Amino acid sequence: MAGEIIDGKAFAAQLREKVGVLAADFAAKAGRKAGLAVVLVGDDPASQVYVGSKGKATLAANMASFEHRLPESTSEGELLALVARLNADSTVDGILVQLPLPAHIDEQAVIAAIDPNKDVDGFHVTNAGRLAVGQSGFVPCTPLGCMMLLTDRLGDLSGLNAVVIGRSNIVGKPMAQLLLDANATVTIAHSRTKDLAEVVRRADILVAAVGRAEMVRADWIKPGATVIDVGINRLAPEPGANKGRLVGDVAFGEAREVAGAITPVPGGVGPMTIAVLLRNTLVAAHRNAGIALSEDAI
Numbered sequence: 001m002a003g004e005i006i007d008g009k010a011f012a013a014q015l016r017e018k019v020g021v022l023a024a025d026f027a028a029k030a031g032r033k034a035g036l037a038v039v040l041v042g043d044d045p046a047s048q049v050y051v052g053s054k055g056k057a058t059l060a061a062n063m064a065s066f067e068h069r070l071p072e073s074t075s076e077g078e079l080l081a082l083v084a085r086l087n088a089d090s091t092v093d094g095i096l097v098q099l100p101l102p103a104h105i106d107e108q109a110v111i112a113a114i115d116p117n118k119d120v121d122g123f124h125v126t127n128a129g130r131l132a133v134g135q136s137g138f139v140p141c142t143p144l145g146c147m148m149l150l151t152d153r154l155g156d157l158s159g160l161n162a163v164v165i166g167r168s169n170i171v172g173k174p175m176a177q178l179l180l181d182a183n184a185t186v187t188i189a190h191s192r193t194k195d196l197a198e199v200v201r202r203a204d205i206l207v208a209a210v211g212r213a214e215m216v217r218a219d220w221i222k223p224g225a226t227v228i229d230v231g232i233n234r235l236a237p238e239p240g241a242n243k244g245r246l247v248g249d250v251a252f253g254e255a256r257e258v259a260g261a262i263t264p265v266p267g268g269v270g271p272m273t274i275a276v277l278l279r280n281t282l283v284a285a286h287r288n289a290g291i292a293l294s295e296d297a298i
Contacts, residue, residue: 003259006149006228012271015148016061018298019278023062026285026293034285035064036094036120036277037086041079041105042072047098054096054274061278063285066092076105080113087115093288094120094281117287120280123170131177138280143175145272146207146228151182153226153261154205158183161202165189165216165249166209171230175207196220208249218254227255227262230269 027033036058040051051067058065068082079097086092095118101107111119116126122140130137150157162184166172172188179186189199191210200206200220206227208216213233221227231249238244248265256262263269279298286293 003227003256004261005256006153006226006261006263006268008145008149008263008268009271011149011152012145012275015272015275015298016057016278019275019282020061022293022298023278023282023285026282026289026291027062029291030285030289032091033062033064034094034282035066035092036096036281037066037068037089037092039068039070039079039082039086039095039097041070041074041098042102044100047100051098054277057274057278058281061282063278063281064091072102074102074105076109079105079110083110083113087113087118090288092118093285094118094277096121096277118284120277120284122174122280128169128174131174134181138284139178140170140174141273141276141280142171142209142230142269143178144280145276146175146230146269147178147182148276149228149263149269149272150205150226157205160184160204161187162205162207163187163189163200163203164207164209165196165200166207166211166230168209171209175209179205179207206250210249212249213247214249214251216250216255218251218258221255221258223258224260225258227259228269229263229265232265232270 023034038051038054040047055065055067086095095114097110111123116124119127119138122138127137131139162179164172164176167188167190176186176188189196193199197220201222203225206225209230211231227250229248229250233247235244246266
């Protein structure tokens with residue numbers, strides 16, 4: 001019997017609706033809308049699409065959207081000056097600088113310049129530190145979205161064996177920390193892990209975030225495991241096709257025959273990322289305005 005498909009698109013739609021209701025309530029109390037500023041430098045096509053969809057989603061959730069589209073030639077100093085202005089702007093609750101940045105700009109310097117209390121991407125070293133020691137801060141959107149899907153599916157994660165493939169600061173490391181905080185037993189695996197397939201076979205929970213198309217095969221997966229596929233990879237087009245298929249890091253068709261539940265690509269983790277970004281912005285707005293919000297509610 002094939003595993004259940006975890007519908008991230010439907011879950012994200014519910015979360016966005018919930019955020020929209022709470023954002024309207026915030027606006028009534030604060031006398032202004034929660035505000036998200038998104039900064040795009042250059043004209044990377046994928047980034048253009050992401051920024052556009054974030055702007056639309058922000059407006060649909062009863063929040064104010066501030067888009068700053070800067071030319072490729074923008075200097076690091078000019079970008080840092082814009083970040084400083086946004087930090088000081090009381091109508092801006094969240095700041096997101098779309099990555100990647102042009103090669104002449106130091107991404108880490110820009111991330112470090114964002115006020116940690118407006119860092120709704122959760123990339124600032126202060127927020128990484130808060131997560132590591134169990135303090136309240138902002139968690140990167142993709143791993144937090146994965147965690148929501150896992151707890152919705154499994155409830156209590158205590159004592160479960162979790163394997164995260166990937167060790168990036170954006171997904172792998174924070175994902176492992178969230179699982180650890182939920183009392184799972186966590187292994188971080190990566191490209192240099194010896195006998196990776198054997199490590200993965202022990203996992204009750206598998207989070208694949210390595211960026212290699214369909215790397216995880218069915219015989220790597222423990223029967224009944226819950227599989228969260230973070231990867232988004234485009235295959236080469238088949239003869240006569242303009243575009244190749246989008247696939248994850250897990251060979252979905254065969255893995256579904258073994259897994260208890262699995263996220264598809266597309267329609268799994270991807271929609272959660274923007275929904276959690278809106279959620280983080282709403283949390284930031286309440287904190288910045290000194291208005292109480294039960295974060296368990298979202």
